[in-house]
Amino acid sequence: MTGAAREPVPEKAKAASFAPLDAGDASEAPRPAKAVQDPRGRKVKTTPGAFLGGAVGRLLPASIPFRYFGAAAVFHVAAWVALFAGADGAPRYRGGLGWTLASLHLVTLGVLTMTAIGASLQLLPVATRQAVRTRHAPTLVFWLYAPGVAAAAVGMGLPSVPLLATGALLIAVALAIYAVLLARNLFGARGMPAVIAHVWVAWIALAIVLVAALSLAFAYAGGTALPRAVALALHVPFAAYGFMGMLALGLSYILVPMFALSQPPDERTALVSCALACSAFAAVAAAAFGIAVVPLRVAAIGAGGVAVALHLRLMLASLAKGMRRDLGPSFRLVRLGWAMLAASLAAALGVALDVPFGGMATLFGLLLIAGWLLTFLLGILQRIVPFLASMHASRGKHRPPTPSSLAAGSALSVHAVCHVSALAVLAAAIVLDNAWLARIGTLIGLVGSVAFLAFFVQVVRRMLGAGAEGRTRAASV
Amino acid sequence: MDRDRGSELRSRRWVEADGIHIDVRGLPPPQPMVSILTLVESIRDATPVVVHHERDPLFLYPELAEIGWTSERLDAPAGEVRLLLTRAA
Numbered sequence: 362m363t364g365a366a367r368e369p370v371p372e373k374a375k376a377a378s379f380a381p382l383d384a385g386d387a388s389e390a391p392r393p394a395k396a397v398q399d400p401r402g403r404k405v406k407t408t409p410g411a412f413l414g415g416a417v418g419r420l421l422p423a424s425i426p427f428r429y430f431g432a433a434a435v436f437h438v439a440a441w442v443a444l445f446a447g448a449d450g451a452p453r454y455r456g457g458l459g460w461t462l463a464s465l466h467l468v469t470l471g472v473l474t475m476t477a478i479g480a481s482l483q484l485l486p487v488a489t490r491q492a493v494r495t496r497h498a499p500t501l502v503f504w505l506y507a508p509g510v511a512a513a514a515v516g517m518g519l520p521s522v523p524l525l526a527t528g529a530l531l532i533a534v535a536l537a538i539y540a541v542l543l544a545r546n547l548f549g550a551r552g553m554p555a556v557i558a559h560v561w562v563a564w565i566a567l568a569i570v571l572v573a574a575l576s577l578a579f580a581y582a583g584g585t586a587l588p589r590a591v592a593l594a595l596h597v598p599f600a601a602y603g604f605m606g607m608l609a610l611g612l613s614y615i616l617v618p619m620f621a622l623s624q625p626p627d628e629r630t631a632l633v634s635c636a637l638a639c640s641a642f643a644a645v646a647a648a649a650f651g652i653a654v655v656p657l658r659v660a661a662i663g664a665g666g667v668a669v670a671l672h673l674r675l676m677l678a679s680l681a682k683g684m685r686r687d688l689g690p691s692f693r694l695v696r697l698g699w700a701m702l703a704a705s706l707a708a709a710l711g712v713a714l715d716v717p718f719g720g721m722a723t724l725f726g727l728l729l730i731a732g733w734l735l736t737f738l739l740g741i742l743q744r745i746v747p748f749l750a751s752m753h754a755s756r757g758k759h760r761p762p763t764p765s766s767l768a769a770g771s772a773l774s775v776h777a778v779c780h781v782s783a784l785a786v787l788a789a790a791i792v793l794d795n796a797w798l799a800r801i802g803t804l805i806g807l808v809g810s811v812a813f814l815a816f817f818v819q820v821v822r823r824m825l826g827a828g829a830e831g832r833t834r835a836a837s838v
Numbered sequence: 839m840d841r842d843r844g845s846e847l848r849s850r851r852w853v854e855a856d857g858i859h860i861d862v863r864g865l866p867p868p869q870p871m872v873s874i875l876t877l878v879e880s881i882r883d884a885t886p887v888v889v890h891h892e893r894d895p896l897f898l899y900p901e902l903a904e905i906g907w908t909s910e911r912l913d914a915p916a917g918e919v920r921l922l923l924t925r926a927a
Binding site: 615763764 | 908
C-alpha cells in the first residue's frame with residue numbers, strides 16, 4: 362500500500378522556476394557506471410555527473426550559452442547609453458547614421474539576435490532530439506559576432522564607415538555560420554512541425570535580412586546591391602517580424618507550455634498562423650519592390666494581425682490550462698510584450714496609411730523593438746538563465762541548486778519597473794516630441810539594464826559557487 | 839483539469855512495493871514532465887516514485903529540486919532510463 366494521496370493535483374503548483382523541455386540524450390554513450398546499493402538493497406548506478414545521466418550530449422558547455430546571454434546583458438546596457446547620446450534627435454528619428462541608429466542595432470543585434478543565437482543553439486538540439494554536433498562552431502560564431510556588433514555600433518555612432526563595414530562583414534560571416542548550424546539542426550528535426558515551420562521561416566527571413574543589411578551598410582561605402590529604399594523596406598519587417606519575430610513565436614510553442622506545464626498547443630492552428638505570417642511576408646516583399654505598395658502593406662498587416670491573434674489565443678489557452686498558473690514577474694513582461702506586438706501592428710498600419718503624425722514611424726519602432734521584442738525576450742531570459750544555471754551547476758551533484766535560489770534578489774524587480782517606466786516615458790517623448798523626456802526615459806532604462814546585468818552576474822556567480830562546492834564535496838568523499 | 843486527465847490517460851501508472859511507478863515512454867515533450875510533476879505534486883507523504891522513461895529527462899531535475907525532490911538513476915533494461923524520485927529529507 363502506498364501513501365500517495367488521491368486528491369486532485371493542486372491548481373497552483375509552485376511557480377518559482379522555469380518549466381523546461383523534457384528531453385534527454387540518445388546520442389552520447391553513457392559514461393561508465395559503478396553499481397551501488399540503495400537503502401532498499403537495489404542496484405543503483407552512479408557516475409560522475411550521474412544526476413544528468415548521459416544527457417550531456419544535448420547540452421552545450423555552460424560557457425557557450427552563457428557567453429551569449431552575458432554579451433546580450435552588456436549590449437543591453439550599451440544600447441541605453443547610446444540612446445542617451447542620441448536622445449536629442451530620438452523623438453523624431455527617421456533613419457541615418459548616429460547614436461540612435463547605433464542604439465537600435467545594439468538592441469536588435471546585440472541583445473535580441475545574440476540571445477536568439479545562444480538560446481536556439483542550446484534549446485533546439487534538445488527540442489528536436491538531436492546531439493550537439495559541434496562545440497567549436499558556436500564559439501567561433503560568438504567571437505566573430507560580438508566584436509562585429511561592437512564595431513558596427515560604434516561605426517554607426519561616430520560615424521565611421523570603415524568600422525561599420527568591418528562590423529557588418531563580421532556579423533554577416535557569423536550569421537551565415539549560424540544559419541548553417543540552424544539549417545543542419547532543422548533538417549534532422551523530428552516532430553514539432555509548427556515549431557520547425559516557424560524556425561524555417563525565420564531562417565529564410567535571416568537570409569533576406571543579411572542581403573538587405575549588407576546592401577544598406579555598404580551603400581555608405583559607395584557599394585550598392587539593392588536600391589536603398591528597397592533594402593530598407595525589406596530590412597525592417599524581415600529582421601523584426603521575420604527573423605526575430607518568427608523565432609520568438611516558434612520557440613514560444615515549446616517554451617510557454619513548458620513554463621506553464623501544459624499540453625502542447627494545437628499544431629494545426631499554429632501552422633495556420635505560420636502560413637498567414639508567410640503570406641504577410643510575401644506581400645511585404647512585393648511592396649518593397651514598388652508593387653501596389655499601400656494595398657499590399659495593409660493586406661500584410663491584416664494577415665499578420667490574424668496570425669498574431671491565432672498565436673496569442675494558443676499562448677493564452679496554454680497558460681490558462683497549465684498546471685502552473687502563477688508564472689511570476691517574468692511573465693508579466695511576456696504578456697506586456699504580446700500586447701506591444703499587437704500595438705506595433707496598429708502603429709504599422711498608421712505608417713502604411715501615412716497618418717499625419719510626425720512621430721508615427723518612431724513610435725512604431727519603439728513598440729516593435731523595445732515594446733514587443735525586447736520586453737518579451739527579457740521576460741523569457743530571466744527564466745531561462747537561472748534554469749540553465751541550475752542544470753549546469755547540478756553536474757556531479759545529487760541535488761542541484763534551485764533556479765529560484767539562483768535568481769533570488771531584487772535586481773529583476775528593479776529592472777521590470779525601470780523597463781516598463783522607460784517605455785512609457787519614451788512613448789511620451791515621441792508623442793510630445795520632447796528630447797528631455799527622451800533623456801529621462803533613457804536614464805531610467807539604463808538603470809533597469811544595469812539591474813538586469815547585476816541579476817545575470819549574480820546567477821553566474823552562484824552557479825560557479827555551487828559547481829565549486831559540488832566538486833569540493835565530491836573530492837572529499 | 840482536462841490537461842491532468844489527458845496526462846493520466848497517456849502515461850501509465852501502477853503501484854508496487856517500492857513506490858508508485860509511472861511510464862512516460864513514447865510521450866512527446868513536455869508531456870512526460872507534466873505527467874511526472876503532476877504525480878509528484880499529488881503525493882503528500884514519503885512515497886517514492888519510479889519513472890520509466892525512454893531518455894534522460896534532462897530539464898526535469900531543476901524542477902524536482904525546486905519542489906524538494908531528488909532523483910537517482912536505477913538499473914534498467916537497454917533503451918530505458920529508470921529514475922527513483924524521492925522527497926528530500
